[in-house]
Amino acid sequence: MKQVVLKHKLDAAPKASDFMIMNADMPDCPDGGVLVKVKFVSIDPYVGHQLSKGHMASPPPKPKTDVIPGGIVGEVVESQSKKVKKGDFIHSMDGGWVEYLALHEDQFMKIDPRAAPLSAYVGVLGMPGLTAWSGVTQLARVREGDVFAVNAAAGPVGGTAGQIARMKGARTVIGIAGGATKCQLVEETYGFDRCVDYKSDSWQADYKAAAPDGVSVHYENVGSDQLSFAMQNLQLYGRVVLCGLAAHYHESDPAMTMIGPIVGKRAVVSGLVVYDFYSRWEEFRSEMAPWVKSGDIKFVEDRISGLENAGTLMEKLMNGRNVGKCVVAL
Numbered sequence: 001m002k003q004v005v006l007k008h009k010l011d012a013a014p015k016a017s018d019f020m021i022m023n024a025d026m027p028d029c030p031d032g033g034v035l036v037k038v039k040f041v042s043i044d045p046y047v048g049h050q051l052s053k054g055h056m057a058s059p060p061p062k063p064k065t066d067v068i069p070g071g072i073v074g075e076v077v078e079s080q081s082k083k084v085k086k087g088d089f090i091h092s093m094d095g096g097w098v099e100y101l102a103l104h105e106d107q108f109m110k111i112d113p114r115a116a117p118l119s120a121y122v123g124v125l126g127m128p129g130l131t132a133w134s135g136v137t138q139l140a141r142v143r144e145g146d147v148f149a150v151n152a153a154a155g156p157v158g159g160t161a162g163q164i165a166r167m168k169g170a171r172t173v174i175g176i177a178g179g180a181t182k183c184q185l186v187e188e189t190y191g192f193d194r195c196v197d198y199k200s201d202s203w204q205a206d207y208k209a210a211a212p213d214g215v216s217v218h219y220e221n222v223g224s225d226q227l228s229f230a231m232q233n234l235q236l237y238g239r240v241v242l243c244g245l246a247a248h249y250h251e252s253d254p255a256m257t258m259i260g261p262i263v264g265k266r267a268v269v270s271g272l273v274v275y276d277f278y279s280r281w282e283e284f285r286s287e288m289a290p291w292v293k294s295g296d297i298k299f300v301e302d303r304i305s306g307l308e309n310a311g312t313l314m315e316k317l318m319n320g321r322n323v324g325k326c327v328v329a330l
């Protein structure tokens with residue numbers, strides 16, 4: 001069976017040419033676990049970071065040895081688990097860029113293919129969706145009347161966060177994204193009130209026009225001057241969720257930004273690590289899945305087929321050229 005590994009050690013963001021396919025033996029079904037055929041592999045920014053610098057406690061994978069990690073959706077082909085039977089579908093955050101996986105019972109969750117398209121379980125109903133949901137509902141606690149802003153708004157975290165904020169009663173939802181195509185998606189498909197293109201010269205004026213009295217909740221995915229600007233435009237007692245710093249992941253210096261306004265605005269700033277919410281998968285999916293099924297919450301994918309093309313999609317994500325959730329179909 002095929003699996004993808006690194007060709008060599010990385011000291012910068014991964015490119016398509018950094019990956020290679022290797023053949024491996026089919027794994028055995030573990031005692032009490034399952035053997036799954038992978039259907040969808042999730043390509044996420046944290047994996048890009050992990051490949052060069054490691055992520056949280058996980059070191060970079062060893063070149064020519066370790067499979068590239070990633071969330072997956074798979075079909076059970078053999079089961080020794082009481083949780084699932086052959087033919088069921090599962091989601092796992094302990095997967096990788098590989099055709100077949102052996103998983104222990106605590107490494108997967110059964111998913112319902114009738115509730116949503118299977119690939120949604122690595123996107124809007126997967127880790128990016130959980131990240132958006134926890135930031136909006138548990139940290140910022142968005143409520144009626146909030147003015148909510150989020151950047152990387154065309155992506156699965158940002159796009160979902162804005163739509164959840166709307167479902168929770170936000171009066172105005174503003175996105176920030178790079179380029180006209182992304183902004184059109186954010187306004188027309190995700191239904192934000194306004195999306196500001198930060199590549200345009202007028203983006204700061206456009207943002208102020210969309211939120212003349214400032215924003216009450218800012219959800220940060222990028223950093224850099226977008227974060228500095230957002231901090232200046234917070235309302236008093238504003239709430240800020242620091243979720244991601246995509247503009248800084250491959251810099252050698254830690255991300256820097258203006259912290260002065262935190263004091264002046266009496267702001268509450270919450271750092272978000274989605275792992276803290278892994279005990280809430282069921283609650284999250286039971287609230288989100290009906291919204292996805294009814295079309296109240298929309299999702300868009302940047303999809304490619306075949307493990308041999310996964311590196312190309314990773315390179316696209318690292319350059320911010322992706323539009324929507326990056327997913328590889330096998």
Ligand SMILES: NC(=O)c1ccc[n+]([C@@H]2O[C@H](COP(=O)([O-])OP(=O)(O)OC[C@H]3O[C@@H](n4cnc5c(N)ncnc54)[C@H](OP(=O)(O)O)[C@@H]3O)[C@@H](O)[C@H]2O)c1
Binds near residue numbers: 242247
């Ligand atoms: N804290 C957590 O537990 C957690 C969990 C999941 C994700 N995250 C973070 O949430 C953020 C969004 O994740 P996502 O999966 O939804 O990704 P995504 O939005 O699909 O992709 C990242 C986006 O960041 C933007 N970006 C701005 N400057 C960039 C740069 N210098 N290099 C690359 N991209 C840049 C690009 O959008 P524009 O062109 O529109 O700017 C790009 O499309 C990321 O920062 C991610 O690391 C955090």
